[in-house]
Amino acid sequence: MSNRLSGNEAVAYAMMQINPDVMGAFPITPSTEIPEYFAQYVANGEVDTEFVTVESEHSSMSVCIAAQAAGARAVNATSSCGLALMYELLYVAASCRLPITLACVNRALSGPININNDHSDSMGARDAGWIQIYAENNQEAYDNFLMAMPIGETPGVRLPVMACMDGFITSHAVENIELLETDVVRKFIGEYNPENYLLKKENPLAVGPYDVSPYYMEHKVQEAEAMKAAKARILEVAAEFEKISGRSYGLFEEYMMEDAELALVLIGSTAGTAKAAIDKLREDGVKAGLVKIRVFRPFPGEELVRALAGTKAVAVMDKSEGFSANGGPLFAETRSALYDLKERPYLINIVYGLGGRDVKTEDIERVFGRLANIAATGETGPLYTHMGQRSKEERA
Amino acid sequence: MIHAKDINEHTPWQDLTPGGEIYEPGTARLFNTGTWRTDTPIFHEEACKHCMLCVPFCPDSAIPVKDGKRLDFDYMHCKGCGVCKEVCPFPAITMVAGGAAR
Numbered sequence: 160m161s162n163r164l165s166g167n168e169a170v171a172y173a174m175m176q177i178n179p180d181v182m183g184a185f186p187i188t189p190s191t192e193i194p195e196y197f198a199q200y201v202a203n204g205e206v207d208t209e210f211v212t213v214e215s216e217h218s219s220m221s222v223c224i225a226a227q228a229a230g231a232r233a234v235n236a237t238s239s240c241g242l243a244l245m246y247e248l249l250y251v252a253a254s255c256r257l258p259i260t261l262a263c264v265n266r267a268l269s270g271p272i273n274i275n276n277d278h279s280d281s282m283g284a285r286d287a288g289w290i291q292i293y294a295e296n297n298q299e300a301y302d303n304f305l306m307a308m309p310i311g312e313t314p315g316v317r318l319p320v321m322a323c324m325d326g327f328i329t330s331h332a333v334e335n336i337e338l339l340e341t342d343v344v345r346k347f348i349g350e351y352n353p354e355n356y357l358l359k360k361e362n363p364l365a366v367g368p369y370d371v372s373p374y375y376m377e378h379k380v381q382e383a384e385a386m387k388a389a390k391a392r393i394l395e396v397a398a399e400f401e402k403i404s405g406r407s408y409g410l411f412e413e414y415m416m417e418d419a420e421l422a423l424v425l426i427g428s429t430a431g432t433a434k435a436a437i438d439k440l441r442e443d444g445v446k447a448g449l450v451k452i453r454v455f456r457p458f459p460g461e462e463l464v465r466a467l468a469g470t471k472a473v474a475v476m477d478k479s480e481g482f483s484a485n486g487g488p489l490f491a492e493t494r495s496a497l498y499d500l501k502e503r504p505y506l507i508n509i510v511y512g513l514g515g516r517d518v519k520t521e522d523i524e525r526v527f528g529r530l531a532n533i534a535a536t537g538e539t540g541p542l543y544t545h546m547g548q549r550s551k552e553e554r555a
Numbered sequence: 556m557i558h559a560k561d562i563n564e565h566t567p568w569q570d571l572t573p574g575g576e577i578y579e580p581g582t583a584r585l586f587n588t589g590t591w592r593t594d595t596p597i598f599h600e601e602a603c604k605h606c607m608l609c610v611p612f613c614p615d616s617a618i619p620v621k622d623g624k625r626l627d628f629d630y631m632h633c634k635g636c637g638v639c640k641e642v643c644p645f646p647a648i649t650m651v652a653g654g655a656a657r
Contacts, residue, residue, distance in 0.1 A: 364578055365582075370575050374564075
């Protein structure tokens with residue numbers, strides 16, 4: 160079924176098709192439309208979801224935690240400061256092993272206050288124990304949301320999933336999109352049947368008890384092992400999803416990587432811009448390629464090493480500034496993963512696109528120009544730079 | 556199903572419940588919190604009239620009652636706060652320094 164939807168509409172439609180038991184709802188730009196559209200489905204009786212409107216994101220995530228612990232399937236949508244206000248609860252959800260599904264519409268995190276896209280909100284929550292899957296466009300936002308529950312709810316995983324898309328660029332732009340039939344979706348998602356839950360009256364249950372030192376570390380190891388196990392499950396679910404949709408997904412997408420000498424590693428909607436730039440460069444004979452990270456948590460380190468093994472120079476492009484003074488979070492992960500490679504490519508980090516700063520094909524071409532120079536000379540220059548800002552210095 | 560009585564501080568992570576879930580009620584009974592005590596109440600049974608004032612005042616339910624009579628302290632859960640000694644109208648409870656059970 161072909162349609163034209165914005166990213167937010169596509170995710171709200173996916174939620175309607177799933178028909179979750181509970182939605183914790185609180186609005187924040189640019190994710191507001193998701194609970195807004197969904198409220199319409201509730202009002203029309205198209206779903207029988209308990210739509211719980213609350214006074215903050217701290218509460219909306221608390222609603223989801225309580226509902227999921229009770230044995231229900233809970234969903235949520237938020238952005239930026241809303242995700243930040245959930246920070247404590249994100250950890251609670253993950254450590255209680257409650258597979259809640261959250262649509263994160265990526266927006267810059269204050270301050271200065273800004274409503275436009277970058278990845279600083281979800282990158283700030285990257286160590287909270289949530290699986291993080293990022294979309295390039297509306298189709299992927301829809302598909303990723305449908306795959307979230309079969310991944311998170313698997314007994315060997317039992318982790319919450321954050322399905323991320325770029326605010327405005329993806330959430331508000333209307334694109335052609337292929338939707339699945341609702342009965343196909345419901346069959347794919349299946350029933351949520353946790354082994355233990357609060358409403359199981361035959362068996363009293365305590366969730367999230369105080370954990371003393373002799374137990375805490377063991378529970379964190381369980382969580383870490385679950386995150387490792389998630390990788391295989393993500394691929395399994397992608398294979399099942401391909402059967403019903405014809406669309407293929409991995410931990411990341413490789414574009415023109417077979418013979419690529421110069422490559423980018425990046426996340427989200429910029430991949431579209433990068434692909435256009437690569438197409439142009441390929442016409443000029445430049446062996447340019449792209450790795451678009453889809454799954455950031457668990458991080459596909461070993462797989463990424465294989466993808467980049469044949470390259471000469473790589474630019475890791477971070478759409479968030481981690482203030483580590485040593486590069487952004489994607490750079491840190493990529494560089495760490497490449498350490499075990501004997502013949503490593505040159506690696507640089509470019510932080511770009513903060514707070515909605517635009518990135519054009521010419522910007523991407525300039526990055527490839529820099530990579531070509533590094534590959535030719537062996538001189539990387541500064542490892543960690545920013546792109547797109549006004550500066551008295553020459554642009555990198 | 557993993558029961559609380561079957562796990563302890565020597566149980567490997569593989570055998571603990573996911574997220575520390577507890578699948579039965581009242582498991583605090585199994586957990587020794589009496590080691591936190593720095594003062595200890597002493598029960599003088601001969602002076603006790605079993606008026607039961609101390610029982611509801613105990614914040615840790617550490618005064619067991621059987622057949623209408625209070626028994627000696629449950630030192631596994633008593634924190635030595637001394638509230639029982641304050642509310643006792645008789646010389647049936649005294650406090651001594653130190654956490655050791657008597």
